[in-house]
Amino acid sequence: MPQDHSLIQEIFRKLIHLNTLYIILLYEFLGKKFTLFILVCLLIIALEIEYFRIEHGKRIPILHKLFRAKEKTTFGGHIFLCISAIIVISVFSKEVAILAILMATFGDAAAAVFGKAYGKHFIPHLKNKAIEGVLAEFVVNIIIGYAYLFIFAQDLTQTMNIVLISMATIATITETTCGKLDDNLMIPIFAGITGEIMLFLIPFLYLI
Numbered sequence: 001m002p003q004d005h006s007l008i009q010e011i012f013r014k015l016i017h018l019n020t021l022y023i024i025l026l027y028e029f030l031g032k033k034f035t036l037f038i039l040v041c042l043l044i045i046a047l048e049i050e051y052f053r054i055e056h057g058k059r060i061p062i063l064h065k066l067f068r069a070k071e072k073t074t075f076g077g078h079i080f081l082c083i084s085a086i087i088v089i090s091v092f093s094k095e096v097a098i099l100a101i102l103m104a105t106f107g108d109a110a111a112a113v114f115g116k117a118y119g120k121h122f123i124p125h126l127k128n129k130a131i132e133g134v135l136a137e138f139v140v141n142i143i144i145g146y147a148y149l150f151i152f153a154q155d156l157t158q159t160m161n162i163v164l165i166s167m168a169t170i171a172t173i174t175e176t177t178c179g180k181l182d183d184n185l186m187i188p189i190f191a192g193i194t195g196e197i198m199l200f201l202i203p204f205l206y207l208i
Contacts, residue, residue, distance in 0.1 A: 020105045023085055024098050028152055036089055043082045050075055080185035081105075088192040095153050096195035099145050099164065100188040103171040106144045108183060111137035111175055127179065134176050141168035163198045170194040 026035040052058040054073060081104060088097040115133025123129045145164040149155050171191040175183045 018105060018109070020081065020085065020101055023089075023101055024148070024152075027089065027094065027098060032089060032094070036086060039082060039086050039089070043079070043086065046079055046082060050079060075182075077182060077184040080182040081188075084185045084188040088188045092192045092196050093199065095149070095155065095160070096163070096167070096192055096199065097188075098148060098152075099167055099195060100171070100192035102144045102148060103141045103167065103191050104184060104187040107137040107141040107168070107171055108175055108187060110140035111172075123176070126176065129176050134172060137175060138168055138172040141171055159199070159202050162202060163195050166198045167191040167195045 023035060023039065026038060049060065053060060054075075084104065085101050088100045091097075092100070111133040113133075114136035115128070115130040118132045119130025121131040123131060123134070142164065145168060146156070149160055149164065153160070168191075171187050174187050174190045178186050
């Protein structure tokens with residue numbers, strides 16, 4: 001029963017994270033500047049709520065049950081995800097930034113849910129990291145990446161294929177190996193910088 005409860009709790013947590021889809025829609029239809037403005041406003045509001053939750057022990061109705069034990073006295077994952085979204089949108093190219101955010105949302109969710117539901121083979125020296133969850137994350141990263149490139153970016157060139165696979169690989173490795181640091185912060189940044197490096201290097205590789 002505790003395991004079932006943990007799985008249900010994790011599913012609800014990841015469903016809330018799917019709210020990041022509004023970031024992609026804002027970026028696509030209203031542009032970078034407006035998206036960053038909205039994200040900064042949301043971050044300020046979230047930080048104010050976190051102040052009362054952490055400093056003064058106030059409980060958020062219903063949602064307080066979704067916080068992990070380590071988040072009782074520190075920022076929740078949504079804070080780090082919002083910060084990372086602001087960083088990648090500010091610094092990286094549009095396609096790379098959106099792919100990085102999608103991987104942090106959908107890939108991470110796949111790893112958590114599939115790992116808890118179907119995990120039977122665990123990676124040595126990595127706490128609670130199931131191979132089933134890792135594979136699910138990589139596959140979902142690729143699928144959601146291709147879906148975005150096909151529907152919105154309309155860019156399925158060889159270059160973007162290489163960028164996508166490279167980003168999906170780094171995003172998966174980052175989520176798998178992150179223990180003390182929050183993966184909501186690290187995945188978009190590490191995947192994003194990988195995408196930008198590949199965009200820079202690939203034209204030179206074609207010349208070789």
